[in-house]
Amino acid sequence: MSIPKALTIAGSDSGGGAGIQADLKTFQELDVFGMSAITAITIQNTLGVENVYPLPPEASAEQIRAVGSDLGVDALKTGMLFNAEIIKQVAEQISIFGWKNVVVDPVMIAKGGAELLLPEAIQAMKEHLLPLALIVTPNIPEAESLSGITIRTLEDRREAAKRIANYGARSVVIKGGHGQGEQIIDLLYDGSSFTSLGGRRIETKHTHGTGCTFSAAIAAGLAKGQLIEQAVEEARAFIQAAIEDTLELGQGHGPTNHWAYRRRKERF
Numbered sequence: 001m002s003i004p005k006a007l008t009i010a011g012s013d014s015g016g017g018a019g020i021q022a023d024l025k026t027f028q029e030l031d032v033f034g035m036s037a038i039t040a041i042t043i044q045n046t047l048g049v050e051n052v053y054p055l056p057p058e059a060s061a062e063q064i065r066a067v068g069s070d071l072g073v074d075a076l077k078t079g080m081l082f083n084a085e086i087i088k089q090v091a092e093q094i095s096i097f098g099w100k101n102v103v104v105d106p107v108m109i110a111k112g113g114a115e116l117l118l119p120e121a122i123q124a125m126k127e128h129l130l131p132l133a134l135i136v137t138p139n140i141p142e143a144e145s146l147s148g149i150t151i152r153t154l155e156d157r158r159e160a161a162k163r164i165a166n167y168g169a170r171s172v173v174i175k176g177g178h179g180q181g182e183q184i185i186d187l188l189y190d191g192s193s194f195t196s197l198g199g200r201r202i203e204t205k206h207t208h209g210t211g212c213t214f215s216a217a218i219a220a221g222l223a224k225g226q227l228i229e230q231a232v233e234e235a236r237a238f239i240q241a242a243i244e245d246t247l248e249l250g251q252g253h254g255p256t257n258h259w260a261y262r263r264r265k266e267r268f
């Protein structure tokens with residue numbers, strides 16, 4: 001039996017709720033062997049990001065090369081990449097290996113306002129990384145920044161998704177966590193049609209790392225051979241359970257519950 005393998009290229013969150021740590025927990029819970037390339041170390045807990053130490057860009061490239069040349073990668077996701085040089089090195093490695101199951105989570109700003117991507121690196125993301133993406137998963141502010149349009153209505157979201165796809169991403173999900181209303185809509189655009197994936201908006205402050213967990217779950221699905229829509233649907237179910245079965249950890253915005261999805265499935 002061959003074991004599905006997924007790689008996360010992202011920043012470390014010492015608090016364990018987002019970044020590399022959230023990604024590896026998600027891979028594990030979805031029965032995928034997880035590997036990592038760390039781009040930066042954040043000093044972080046549920047109260048926020050205290051400091052960021054980016055690693056030299058070559059460190060990202062070397063980690064990717066080490067795992068790619070030995071273990072192999074069925075799918076990967078990118079998260080916090082911090083600067084343009086890291087983006088370029090990561091994109092170069094993805095191109096060299098010719099990986100196609102690429103999920104780009106264009107992480108820009110943490111919930112408390114800390115910069116996880118320097119503003120001058122947004123152009124590098126559009127130019128070098130989006131063309132390699134099978135799917136890109138911006139939240140609403142990230143979609144505004146990538147598309148250049150202000151998003152108020154569902155129609156604006158559709159227009160933003162089309163513009164982001166124009167950079168070369170095969171499909172786009174604009175996540176609805178930052179929207180309004182009782183229902184959350186994650187809008188999937190596959191290059192020709194739109195699918196709205198919904199769920200009940202849960203009233204909670206414990207949503208640290210939701211975006212990381214969601215994109216990692218998509219990568220896990222792709223690693224197991226799922227099609228894009230199926231992987232996005234399962235990722236939504238995973239994050240919905242992880243937010244609903246809250247852990248109430250920390251004094252600020254706590255992490256989500258990575259055990260919840262498997263535990264629910266085992267119960268039924």
Ligand SMILES: Nc1ncnc2c1ncn2[C@@H]1O[C@H](COP(=O)(O)OP(=O)(O)OP(=O)(O)O)[C@@H](O)[C@H]1O
Nearest residue numbers: 139175176177178184201202209210211212214239
């Ligand atoms: N309160 C909520 N209730 C239900 N689902 C939610 C809630 N908040 C976020 N989600 C879901 O979590 C996923 C991530 O969405 P969100 O827009 O919060 O991403 P993000 O802003 O990138 O997250 P992060 O906090 O990691 O930066 C989406 O699938 C979204 O629908």
Ligand SMILES: Cc1ncc(CO)c(N)n1
Nearest residue numbers: 011012013018019080110
């Ligand atoms: C390392 C890291 N990546 C991503 C996010 C966004 O949730 C975060 N807070 N920290």
